[in-house]
Amino acid sequence: MSESDGPEEIFLYFANGVFVKALSFGVKGSAVGEVVFNTSLCGYQEIITDPSYAGQFVTFTMPEIGIVGVNDCDIESRSVFCKGIIIANYNSFYSNFRAQASLDDFLKKHNTIGIYGIDTRAIVKMLRTQGAMMMVASTEFKDKSTLKSLLDSTPNIQELNLIPEVSTKEPYRHQYGSFDFVSFNYDKPTTKRNKKIAVIDFGVKQNILNELVAAGLDVKVLPYDFSAQEIITSFRAKRIGGVFLSNGPGDPLMLDSQIAQIRLLIDANIPMFGICLGHQLLAIAHGFDTYKLKFGHHGGNHPVKNMLTQQVEITSQNHNYSVPDSIESVAKVTHRNLFDGTIEGLYYFDKPIFSIQHHPEASPGPRESRSIFLEFAKIVQECEN
Numbered sequence: 542m543s544e545s546d547g548p549e550e551i552f553l554y555f556a557n558g559v560f561v562k563a564l565s566f567g568v569k570g571s572a573v574g575e576v577v578f579n580t581s582l583c584g585y586q587e588i589i590t591d592p593s594y595a596g597q598f599v600t601f602t603m604p605e606i607g608i609v610g611v612n613d614c615d616i617e618s619r620s621v622f623c624k625g626i627i628i629a630n631y632n633s634f635y636s637n638f639r640a641q642a643s644l645d646d647f648l649k650k651h652n653t654i655g656i657y658g659i660d661t662r663a664i665v666k667m668l669r670t671q672g673a674m675m676m677v678a679s680t681e682f683k684d685k686s687t688l689k690s691l692l693d694s695t696p697n698i699q700e701l702n703l704i705p706e707v708s709t710k711e712p713y714r715h716q717y718g719s720f721d722f723v724s725f726n727y728d729k730p731t732t733k734r735n736k737k738i739a740v741i742d743f744g745v746k747q748n749i750l751n752e753l754v755a756a757g758l759d760v761k762v763l764p765y766d767f768s769a770q771e772i773i774t775s776f777r778a779k780r781i782g783g784v785f786l787s788n789g790p791g792d793p794l795m796l797d798s799q800i801a802q803i804r805l806l807i808d809a810n811i812p813m814f815g816i817c818l819g820h821q822l823l824a825i826a827h828g829f830d831t832y833k834l835k836f837g838h839h840g841g842n843h844p845v846k847n848m849l850t851q852q853v854e855i856t857s858q859n860h861n862y863s864v865p866d867s868i869e870s871v872a873k874v875t876h877r878n879l880f881d882g883t884i885e886g887l888y889y890f891d892k893p894i895f896s897i898q899h900h901p902e903a904s905p906g907p908r909e910s911r912s913i914f915l916e917f918a919k920i921v922q923e924c925e926n
Contacts, residue, residue, distance in 0.1 A: 757918050875887060
């Protein structure tokens with residue numbers, strides 16, 4: 542990919558044969574990925590930097606994107622892993638007291654394609670009717686047959702293991718807590734955190750780590766190719782009190798090695814909490830394969846019923862896969878999605894293990910499910926005593 546000044550035509554070819562022309566910003570070039578849509582009204586920078594979007598183009602249903610620019614605090618990972626973004630209208634002029642650069646500059650910095658001047662409502666309707674699908678976008682090639690050949694020669698996202706790309710390369714300790722709206726920065730708690738946990742990074746979002754720290758946990762982040770035996774040894778020596786399995790991109794059934802390691806952690810009776818991909822991996826490790834949703838759940842306005850309290854929580858979501866209802870034979874369903882009835886939360890019988898499908902860390906929002914991090918900290922503390 543390369544940079545150039547001014548809007549340039551970009552051509553899109555979808556797996557169903559739809560061929561359209563739009564305008565580009567960010568970097569120029571070609572990219573192939575799966576197209577999904579996100580219904581959030583705000584928080585585009587957090588969405589773009591969510592590693593769970595690796596290998597995908599994100600279509601925003603919010604028509605005006607770019608108005609508040611970007612800043613160094615609203616970033617969820619070390620880079621942008623999505624293939625590109627698709628929006629109706631790009632606002633190059635930004636106005637916000639926290640803004641440090643334009644979205645165009647941000648995409649160029651992270652080598653990401655931006656697409657605008659296109660009917661995003663039509664794309665969303667197509668995806669809702671026909672399902673998420675692969676697409677190629679290019680400023681280099683304008684011929685439909687060339688784009689089709691490029692798309693046909695690229696592996697489908699379900700054939701790719703995207704985790705090595707997004708996971709940390711080395712272990713590290715995460716030190717920051719939740720965002721402070723007085724200092725407009727993230728807290729660095731000074732109180733001693735006695736409850737140590739290992740976070741398995743499949744593409745973890747920064748604000749998930751922040752919420753774990755804010756809940757009083759001492760957070761050590763490990764790469765995706767972790768050793769269950771090392772964790773079990775540390776747990777038995779009381780050097781750690783639990784394991785967190787993070788969110789991440791792609792088909793969870795691709796992760797055979799990690800699933801085998803998680804089974805060892807389950808057998809060792811270690812307290813575990815999984816979010817999104819972590820939720821799905823726990824289900825597979827218990828013997829229940831996931832299945833792909835038609836167009837997934839992506840947005841900040843999804844109602845989820847807490848079956849324990851009977852309250853409805855508005856949640857942030859980003860996933861294409863779900864766990865089967867048959868898992869109720871080994872776990873209690875604690876949350877259900879009110880859009881389609883799919884399982885959003887589980888607590889496994891006779892195990893200190895639970896998981897949720899949505900993103901409770903309020904990034905980009907809302908904040909109604911954040912208390913679940915305190916529940917995990919409580920379970921870890923009880924198992925240590």
